[in-house]
Amino acid sequence: AKNGILIKSAESLETAHSVKAVILDKTGTLTQNKMTVRKIVAHGHSIAEEDVNLENDDEKWLIIASVLCSDATCQGETEIGDPTETALIRFSQKNGMQAEDLRSQYPRLAEIPFDSDRKLMSTLNQTPHGKILFTKGAADVLTERMLITTEEKEKIHKQVEALSKQGLRLLCFAGKPFDGDTISGLIAMMDPPRPESAEAVAACKAAGIKPVMITGDHVVTAAAIAKEIGILQQDTEAVEGAVLDAYTDEQLVDFVKDKSVYARVTP
Numbered sequence: 001a002k003n004g005i006l007i008k009s010a011e012s013l014e015t016a017h018s019v020k021a022v023i024l025d026k027t028g029t030l031t032q033n034k035m036t037v038r039k040i041v042a043h044g045h046s047i048a049e050e051d052v053n054l055e056n057d058d059e060k061w062l063i064i065a066s067v068l069c070s071d072a073t074c075q076g077e078t079e080i081g082d083p084t085e086t087a088l089i090r091f092s093q094k095n096g097m098q099a100e101d102l103r104s105q106y107p108r109l110a111e112i113p114f115d116s117d118r119k120l121m122s123t124l125n126q127t128p129h130g131k132i133l134f135t136k137g138a139a140d141v142l143t144e145r146m147l148i149t150t151e152e153k154e155k156i157h158k159q160v161e162a163l164s165k166q167g168l169r170l171l172c173f174a175g176k177p178f179d180g181d182t183i184s185g186l187i188a189m190m191d192p193p194r195p196e197s198a199e200a201v202a203a204c205k206a207a208g209i210k211p212v213m214i215t216g217d218h219v220v221t222a223a224a225i226a227k228e229i230g231i232l233q234q235d236t237e238a239v240e241g242a243v244l245d246a247y248t249d250e251q252l253v254d255f256v257k258d259k260s261v262y263a264r265v266t267p
Contacts, residue, residue: 019209020208020209020210021209021210021211021212022204022209022210022211022212023212023214024211024212024213024214025213025214025215026213026214026215026217026222026225027083027191027215027217028083030193030194030197030213030225030229031191031192031193031194031197031225032191032192032193032194033083033191034083034191034192035083035084035086035087035169035189035190035191036087036090036091036189036190037049037087037088037090037091037187037188037189038168038188038189038190039163039168039187039188040052040059040062040063040185040186040187040188041156041159041163041185041186041187041188042056042058042059042062042185043056043058043059043185044155046159046162046163047059049091049094052095054095054096054097058183058185059185061175061183062173062185062187063091063092063095063097064092064097064102064106065134065136065173065174065175065185066088066091066092066136066171066173066187067088067089067092067097067099067102067103068102068103068106068108068123068125068134069121069122069123069134069135069136069173070082070085070088070089070121070136071085072085072086072088072089072099073089073099073100074086074089074090074093074099083191084169084171084189087189088171088187091187106125106126106127107125107126108123108124108125109124109125109126109131110123110124111123111124114137116266116267119137119138119141120135120136120137120141120142120145121135121136121137122134122135122136129177129180130177130178130179130180131177131178132175132176132177132178133175133176133178134173134174134175135173135174135175135176136171136172136173136174137171137172138170138171138172138218139156139157139160139170139172139186140157140160140218142172142174142184143156143157143172143184146174146182146184147181147182148182148184156172156184156186159186160172160186160218161220163186163188164218164220164221164224165220165224166188166224167190167221167224167225167228168188168189168190168221169188169189169190169191169217169218169221170186170187170188170189170218170221171186171187171189172184172185172186173185173186173187193225193228193229197229198228198229198230201229201230201231202230205230210260211231211260212231212259212260212261212262213225213226213231213232213260213261213262214261214262214265215261215262215263215265216263216264216265216266216267217263217264218263218264219238219239219240219261219263219264221263222238222261222263223235223238223261223263226238226260226261231260231261232260232261233260236258237258237259237260237261238259238260238261238262238263239259239261239262239263240262240263240264241262241263241264241265241266242264244262
């Protein structure tokens with residue numbers, strides 16, 4: 001009761017006493033759910049957020065795409081929408097571009113909202129260069145749909161892995177004019193761990209309870225955060241959700257024993 005917890009029945013106390021593992025979502029539970037843009041990747045180069053140059057068309061259009069292919073709004077201190085999208089709006093504001101102005105200048109003609117099957121969001125916008133289809137999503141999903149060479153895909157995936165190892169969360173953006181080539185870029189964001197997360201994880205371990213993280217994020221990003229707060233000791237303890245499909249329920253009983261992080265897991 002001193003900790004703000006009310007126990008309805010004695011059986012609940014017995015259940016709590018026998019807990020062997022606690023399963024935790026990452027975003028907003030172990031982390032602060034306060035996304036901020038740290039880096040972008042445009043024209044093949046990684047650029048710190050403070051070094052972005054709007055005189056470079058690739059960098060400018062990457063920011064424009066991130067605003068047009070989102071639904072969040074930020075007015076003063078008020079933020080409405082997904083924290084990832086509000087971080088993109090704040091980033092555009094920091095660079096002197098207001099979301100309202102961009103959305104008025106490049107009106108949305110149609111959209112395909114994000115869903116857990118397609119794992120992408122797309123908007124069709126009218127621009128001075130004609131109609132452009134903007135799409136955002138995870139790099140591994142989006143690059144499979146882009147008309148780019150294998151070498152270009154591999155370069156993007158290497159950049160994603162390098163930034164993910166820094167605990168950064170990556171979003172890939174692509175723009176496809178109806179009569180032109182696909183342009184693409186990456187925006188890397190950081191959602192820092194809650195200050196109390198490491199202490200809570202340590203308390204679990206001291207009590208003999210195994211903490212496990214489950215997230216939809218890239219496995220390298222998830223592993224970096226999990227290491228920082230003490231959940232992950234060895235990289236072999238992290239696994240992607242798709243791997244689980246190959247196992248029967250009986251096989252999973254043994255498989256999960258030495259796993260502490262599950263990434264790219266669908267709802």
